[in-house]
Structure formats: structure tokens, C-alpha cells
Amino acid sequence: MAKDSPKVSLDALIPREAFEVKEQQAQISWNSIDKIQIRNLEKKDFFYPFLRKPDFQRETNEWDAQKICDFIESFLNGDLIPAVILWRSDSGYFFVIDGSHRLSALIAWINDDYGDRQISNNFYDGYITEEQKNAAQEVRKLIKDKIGSYQDYELSTQHLDTIDQKTLERTRNLGFLGIQLQWVGGDASKAADSFFNINQKAAPISQTEMRLLKARKKPNGVAARAIMRSGSGHKYWSEFSKDKQDKIENLAQEIHKLIFEPKLKNPMKTTDIPIVGNISTSQKNEFILEFVNIVNNIEVEKELDLEDDLVGDRTVKFLINCQKLAQRINSIDASSLGLHPLIYFYTYDGRYRVGSFYGVISLILYLEKTQSYNKFIQWRKDFEFIIWQHDDIVPQIVSKSSAVKAREKVRDFYLKIIEKLTQGVDKRNVIKEIIVEKTFGSIKIKSRVNTSDTQNKSFSRETKAAAFIRDALPKIQRCKICGGYLHSHSISIDHKTRKEDGGLGNLDNAQLTHPYCNTTVKN
Known part of the structure; x- marks a missing residue:
């Protein structure tokens, strides 16, 4: 299956604003304005600073690099582009009712900001994810290779006698081309209704x-x-x-x-x-x-x-x-508690389990409510052995509904494991007994997939992850109090002999533990 191209974040390029802003209406017939020209979308123009999205607008991040490039190319070639629908508020802002991606793509091209430059940096207070940066670089490279940057066309106007025919035509087009406009009349309520009606039909929310x-x-x-x-x-x-x-x-x-x-x-x-x-x-x-x-x-x-x-x-x-x-x-x-993510939230081959996350949250909330953390800690080492060896059970429980709706069933599954261990059931037999009781439906123990018979010569991402995890897991440190796995983000240095009992701060008296085990269980 082909990997989906990353979506490009254009959300910063048109600010959001609430509809419910009241000021005196200017006496201008905005309906008579039927086009936005490319210069109107430059930061120094008098139009762009007043362009807004409704504050309830979803994020403008549905287009990938190819779609953005194709749209800009269509604009440059003078192809027919659907009109953008605007509504003017009493505050003087021009709200985009439909066409946010189209306008944002052009604004991104003009400012060379595909989610990673000045406008976006200011909008996100400097916090831009690696995925967003990588997606921006992808679209920037594609545009440079296929159509050229906006700045390239600006420079070409000074060298019309040396540029190729296609660039000349596109540069000429930029002088008069624009995006056609339609206007929504009425108040903020009418504009909001129009927004939801149009967006549900065009691209369902x-x-x-x-x-x-x-x-x-x-x-x-x-x-x-x-x-x-x-x-x-x-x-x-x-x-x-x-x-x-x-x-x-x-x-x-x-x-x-x-x-x-x-x-x-x-x-x-x-x-x-x-x-x-x-x-x-x-x-x-x-x-x-x-x-x-x-x-x-x-x-x-x-x-x-x-x-x-x-x-x-x-x-x-x-x-x-x-x-x-x-x-x-x-x-x-x-x-x-220092729950190691690998044990609690991932499969043996590195796939993420959302259902396990919701189940663990529900488990923690239950342990908090019943003040039964110590019971969990008592059996934690064996509990982790069981959920890791049978990482396919939670997906089976979740498959019967949704991860959110199944969270309490997952929690109960975890509690049942602890109950069985408390009753003295050997950790290797816990799941077998749970399956026989059929409390969680028709779940079964599945053997982990062996890829040794594959005909492919290249390792899949899952096989690479499984190989790494197989060899790395035995090397992970364990808490010296509960025996559970330690994660690097949640390690406490504990006195084997407590300070109040005369323990010294020397190496022989130091041991690695979970913060909770150090501060609560031991005390």
C-alpha cells in the first residue's frame, strides 16, 4: 500500500476571528467587488491584513504538496478555479466562508511560507513540529522544480527578454489574473449557517x-x-x-x-x-x-x-x-508510576495501541479512586510480563466496538489479570483462565507472526522494529523495588537504607527505582 503524502499546514496564513464583533458598517457595496488579484494577497496590501477565517473553522491542513503545487500551476496557467465565498463583518474583516485552502495556497506561495517560515513561526510561537517542517520542504522543492517561486516571477519582470515562453506567459498572467469572489449577505448567523452548509456539502467535516x-x-x-x-x-x-x-x-x-x-x-x-x-x-x-x-x-x-x-x-x-x-x-x-511506553502502549513490532492507552488511563483513574496503587505495584512485574507476552488481547477486546467505548473493558481486563495474580495463579496461566471464563468475549491467544518464511528480500519496518525490540528489551533496567521496567524519563535514585535509618549517600546504598516506588511504596 502506498504511503499517503504528508499534509501541509497552511493554518497560520489566514488568522481566525470571532464573527460576533460589532462596529459601525462602512457604506460600501462589497458585492460589487468580484475578484481578488494576486497582489491583494501580499502582506503589504490593504486587503490581506483584513482577511479572516471564522474561529470555528477547522485547520487548513488537508492538502499535500502535490495538490498545492497543482493548484498554483492551474492558477498561473489561467485555468478555471472555483470562486471563493466571502462575508464582510461589521468589524470590517473579510471572512472566508469557502475557499480557505485555495487562498492559503496562494498566500503560502507568495510568502514562501508552507508552515515553516515567518508567518507560521509567529503564529505557532516558534513551535513547529518536524513533520510540519518536512512537509513544507517537500512542497517548496516541488514548486521550485515544477513552476518556480513567486519571487522568481517577480524577478523575471526585470528580464523579460531572457526568460522562456512559458514563464513569460505566466508572468504576464499574474498581472491580471485573480480569484473570482462571491459574497454572502446577512448577519453573522446567516454567515455561520452558510459556512456549515457549504463545507458539509463540499468536503464533509x-x-x-x-x-x-x-x-x-x-x-x-x-x-x-x-x-x-x-x-x-x-x-x-x-x-x-x-x-x-x-x-x-x-x-x-x-x-x-x-x-x-x-x-x-x-x-x-x-x-x-x-x-x-x-x-x-x-x-x-x-x-x-x-x-x-x-x-x-x-x-x-x-x-x-x-x-x-x-x-x-x-x-x-x-x-x-x-x-x-x-x-x-x-x-x-x-x-x-513510570509505566514504560514500550510495554504498555506498543506491540512487539512497534505498532501503537490507542486502545491500550485509553485502558491504562481508565486503570489509573480506578486505582486513584480506590487507593489501590500498592496492589498494582505488588504484582507489577508479572503484570507487565503478561500484557507484553499477550499484546494482541487488547486489540481483540477493542475490535468489538471502539477504543473509547472499550476503555472500561480494557481496564477490567487489566484488573482481572491483577486479581488472578493475587489469587496465586501462575503468570503463564492467567490469560488461559481468563479466556475460559469468557468475560471478555471470544478472545484467544495468537502466536506472533514469524516472518522467516517471507519471500521478500528487504526487511519491513515492522520486522526491523521487532528485531530491535527483541534484542533491546532484556537490556532495559528494572525497578529495584517492584521489578517493573524503567524508562529513562522516569527514574529515581533511591537509598537502599533510608536516610532516616542511617543510610548514607554512597554508591553502595544507591539503587534505581520508579519515582512512586521510591517516594510512596517504600515509605
């Missing part, structure tokens, strides 16, 4: 995007948006006080770092991997929204019942809860 749009002023929606971009990008929290804005951005940055760093590279060549593996932008949006909801006990069916957060207090509270949960999973915080 996904269920997750629609949930985020509807939750854009609710604490879970604002918290999710903040985490997605590590506190940068469009600030859905900009109406809160400066103090609340700073708290939201700092919390979001920490949470993002805790769950997405260090960056996972394929094929896997280190066990220093993040809690969350490589997932697409659309998956990431859904993932984070569900994370916020689960941690804060918000059921999907009741999202819309949440009241709007007008001052930011509840958004901050939601983020603090997410921070504590992320710290509990894997961090240097004293509360950290």
Missing part, C-alpha cells in the same frame, strides 16, 4: 472536527486545542485574563511534551520512546479530545451539556487534571 467546533468555547474543547498545538496556534483562550492564558499555555506545553516526546523515529532504534506514537493529525485531534474527556469524566454524549467557559477557570482545571494523569504515567514527578 469529520465527526471529531465537528465536536471540536461545537466545543470551541467549552473547557474540554479549549483544553484539547491548547494541548494539540502545545499552547501555540490560534488562541481559543484569548478572551481569558493574561494570568489564565499563561497558565493554559504552560500546562498545555508540559502535557504535550509529556505524552508526545521524545519524537518516535521509524524504524525503532531506541527504547526511549514517547507515551504516544506516530499518529496522523486527524487521529491526534480525536486522541487528545478523548484524553481530555476521559480524564475529566466527560461522556461524549454529554459534551454539549457542558457550559461555555467564560473566564478560563474550568479550562485550567481540566488541564491540571490531564497534567497530573500524564505525570502519573511517566515523568520524574514523585507520583509517577
Whole structure:
């Protein structure tokens, strides 16, 4: 199967703004303006600074390098391009009702900013992911090779006698070509209705995007948006006080770092991997929204019942809860269980398991509520042996519904393992007994795929990862208190003999442990 080309982030190029801004209407018939010319999209023009997207607009990141290049080439050749639909607000802004990607592609070309230069850097406060940088470089190279940069055409006007015929024609076209306009009349409500009607028909908004749009002023929606971009990008929290804005951005940055760093590279060549593996932008949006909801006990069916957060207090509270949960999973915080991501969230060949993540969150929330962490710690070494040897069981449980809906079943599966171990069942027989009881449906033990009989001469990415993990796993350090695997982001140096019992700070008295085992179990 061919790998999908990475999507290019053009989201920074047209700022967002709320519709509900009131000022005196200028007496100009905007409907008479039927075209945007290329110069109107330059930063120094009087039009571009007033161009806006609705604040509920989904991110402008659906086009890949080829589509952007093809569109710009079509524009240069004078091909027929669908009209852009605008609405002028009482505040004087020109809102894009339909055509955000088309305008953004041209703005990107004009400013040589495909998500990684000045406009984007300012928009994202300097935080631009490697994926975004790589996608930008891909489209920049493609455009340079195929059609040339905007700056090349500007320079060509000074050397018309030396350029080739095609470039001459395109340069001439840039002098009069433009994007046709249509205008939506009426108030902000009419404009919003037009936006949703047009966008649902042209390119249906996904269920997750629609949930985020509807939750854009609710604490879970604002918290999710903040985490997605590590506190940068469009600030859905900009109406809160400066103090609340700073708290939201700092919390979001920490949470993002805790769950997405260090960056996972394929094929896997280190066990220093993040809690969350490589997932697409659309998956990431859904993932984070569900994370916020689960941690804060918000059921999907009741999202819309949440009241709007007008001052930011509840958004901050939601983020603090997410921070504590992320710290509990894997961090240097004293509360950290130091769950090794490889054991809990990945398969033996390096594939990420979203269902396991949701299940672990639910497990931690249960352990917190019942104050039963120590029972988990007591059996942790054997528990980790079981879930790693049978990393295919959770996907079987999840396959019967969805990862979110199945999270409590996954939690119960984990609790059942602990219960069996507590009852004295040998760790090699735990899964066999669970299968016989049929509490979790028709699950079965599957043998891991052996690729030794493959006819391919090249190793697949999964085989490379499996080979690395097979040889690296036995070398991972274990906690000297609970026997569970240690991750480099969650190691504490413990006194074998406590200081209050006379233990010294010398090498012989030092041992590696999980922070929780050091600060809580031992004490």
C-alpha cells in the first residue's frame, strides 16, 4: 500500500476571528467587488491584513504538496478555479466562508511560507513540529522544480527578454489574473449557517472536527486545542485574563511534551520512546479530545451539556487534571508510576495501541479512586510480563466496538489479570483462565507472526522494529523495588537504607527505582 503524502499546514496564513464583533458598517457595496488579484494577497496590501477565517473553522491542513503545487500551476496557467465565498463583518474583516485552502495556497506561495517560515513561526510561537517542517520542504522543492517561486516571477519582470515562453506567459498572467469572489449577505448567523452548509456539502467535516467546533468555547474543547498545538496556534483562550492564558499555555506545553516526546523515529532504534506514537493529525485531534474527556469524566454524549467557559477557570482545571494523569504515567514527578511506553502502549513490532492507552488511563483513574496503587505495584512485574507476552488481547477486546467505548473493558481486563495474580495463579496461566471464563468475549491467544518464511528480500519496518525490540528489551533496567521496567524519563535514585535509618549517600546504598516506588511504596 502506498504511503499517503504528508499534509501541509497552511493554518497560520489566514488568522481566525470571532464573527460576533460589532462596529459601525462602512457604506460600501462589497458585492460589487468580484475578484481578488494576486497582489491583494501580499502582506503589504490593504486587503490581506483584513482577511479572516471564522474561529470555528477547522485547520487548513488537508492538502499535500502535490495538490498545492497543482493548484498554483492551474492558477498561473489561467485555468478555471472555483470562486471563493466571502462575508464582510461589521468589524470590517473579510471572512472566508469557502475557499480557505485555495487562498492559503496562494498566500503560502507568495510568502514562501508552507508552515515553516515567518508567518507560521509567529503564529505557532516558534513551535513547529518536524513533520510540519518536512512537509513544507517537500512542497517548496516541488514548486521550485515544477513552476518556480513567486519571487522568481517577480524577478523575471526585470528580464523579460531572457526568460522562456512559458514563464513569460505566466508572468504576464499574474498581472491580471485573480480569484473570482462571491459574497454572502446577512448577519453573522446567516454567515455561520452558510459556512456549515457549504463545507458539509463540499468536503464533509469529520465527526471529531465537528465536536471540536461545537466545543470551541467549552473547557474540554479549549483544553484539547491548547494541548494539540502545545499552547501555540490560534488562541481559543484569548478572551481569558493574561494570568489564565499563561497558565493554559504552560500546562498545555508540559502535557504535550509529556505524552508526545521524545519524537518516535521509524524504524525503532531506541527504547526511549514517547507515551504516544506516530499518529496522523486527524487521529491526534480525536486522541487528545478523548484524553481530555476521559480524564475529566466527560461522556461524549454529554459534551454539549457542558457550559461555555467564560473566564478560563474550568479550562485550567481540566488541564491540571490531564497534567497530573500524564505525570502519573511517566515523568520524574514523585507520583509517577513510570509505566514504560514500550510495554504498555506498543506491540512487539512497534505498532501503537490507542486502545491500550485509553485502558491504562481508565486503570489509573480506578486505582486513584480506590487507593489501590500498592496492589498494582505488588504484582507489577508479572503484570507487565503478561500484557507484553499477550499484546494482541487488547486489540481483540477493542475490535468489538471502539477504543473509547472499550476503555472500561480494557481496564477490567487489566484488573482481572491483577486479581488472578493475587489469587496465586501462575503468570503463564492467567490469560488461559481468563479466556475460559469468557468475560471478555471470544478472545484467544495468537502466536506472533514469524516472518522467516517471507519471500521478500528487504526487511519491513515492522520486522526491523521487532528485531530491535527483541534484542533491546532484556537490556532495559528494572525497578529495584517492584521489578517493573524503567524508562529513562522516569527514574529515581533511591537509598537502599533510608536516610532516616542511617543510610548514607554512597554508591553502595544507591539503587534505581520508579519515582512512586521510591517516594510512596517504600515509605
